[in-house]
Amino acid sequence: xxxxxxxxxxxxxxxxxxxxxxxxxxxxxxxxxxxxxxxxxxxxxxxxxxxxxxxxxxxxxxxxxxxxxxxxxxxxxxxxxxxxxxxxxxxxxxxxxxxxxxxxxxxxxxxxxxxxxxxxxxxxxxxxxxxxxxxxxxxxxxxxxxxxxxxxxx
Numbered sequence: 001x002x003x004x005x006x007x008x009x010x011x012x013x014x015x016x017x018x019x020x021x022x023x024x025x026x027x028x029x030x031x032x033x034x035x036x037x038x039x040x041x042x043x044x045x046x047x048x049x050x051x052x053x054x055x056x057x058x059x060x061x062x063x064x065x066x067x068x069x070x071x072x073x074x075x076x077x078x079x080x081x082x083x084x085x086x087x088x089x090x091x092x093x094x095x096x097x098x099x100x101x102x103x104x105x106x107x108x109x110x111x112x113x114x115x116x117x118x119x120x121x122x123x124x125x126x127x128x129x130x131x132x133x134x135x136x137x138x139x140x141x142x143x144x145x146x147x148x149x150x151x152x153x154x
Contacts, residue, residue, distance in 0.1 A: 003074035012080045016087045016097035021147045022139065023068035024075055024083050025102035028095045029061060035095065036063050042089045052082050064102060073133065105146040114150035121148055 004012075009019050017024045030036035036058050043065065047053045055066040067083050069076040090097060111117050114136055119129035122138045125145045132138050138148035 003069075003072045003076060004080070009075055009080070014080065014083050014087070016090070016099050017067075017083050018099055018102055019075065020102060020104040021106050022074045022137070023066045024079055025104065026065050026083070026086070027098040027101040028063045028065070028090045029098050030063055030095055031061060033058075033060050035093070036060075039063055039090065039093055039095055042093070043086055046085050046089060047082065050078070050082055050085070052078050054082065054086070062098070062101075106149055107146050108149045108151050110151050110153045112153050114152055118150055121150070 006019065009024070014024065016028075017026045019025075028039060030039055040056055040058050040063055043054070043056065043063075052067075052069075057064040065086060067079045067086075068074060069079055087097065109117075109121070115134070118132035118134070118136075118138060122132035123129045125131065125138055125148060126140045126142075131140060136150045136152070138150070140147075
């Protein structure tokens with residue numbers, strides 16, 4: 001299953017979701033911890049049935065969810081389908097999405113040769129040159145540092 005382009009993701013019209021870096025992100029305002037727990041349980045059941053598992057953060061007033069396909073290195077049709085299903089669960093439970101709430105820091109660095117500097121920046125940011133994807137991104141597998149996007153200058 002291949003990665004979707006930005007335009008394909010936009011065309012999917014996922015009004016509850018934002019594409020940030022390499023994933024779909026959403027925040028659902030549950031209002032309290034008990035409602036959040038019920039929502040996360042329903043999302044977990046849907047994820048297990050789909051054999052596709054999002055990253056979920058449960059807090060007192062909201063649930064943040066991130067969906068992407070690790071094996072594809074980005075968003076796929078499988079992610080769009082799960083995002084739609086999660087939105088349906090939220091709607092059924094009367095939980096409001098806050099599509100503008102999720103944020104993510106992404107750093108862009110202009111360079112004439114991303115392949116030359118990518119491993120260096122991967123090692124600096126994550127401790128391993130392997131965090132460079134060989135193309136344009138340095139992705140911390142632990143999500144503790146921002147995504148570094150290496151933009152080729154001409």
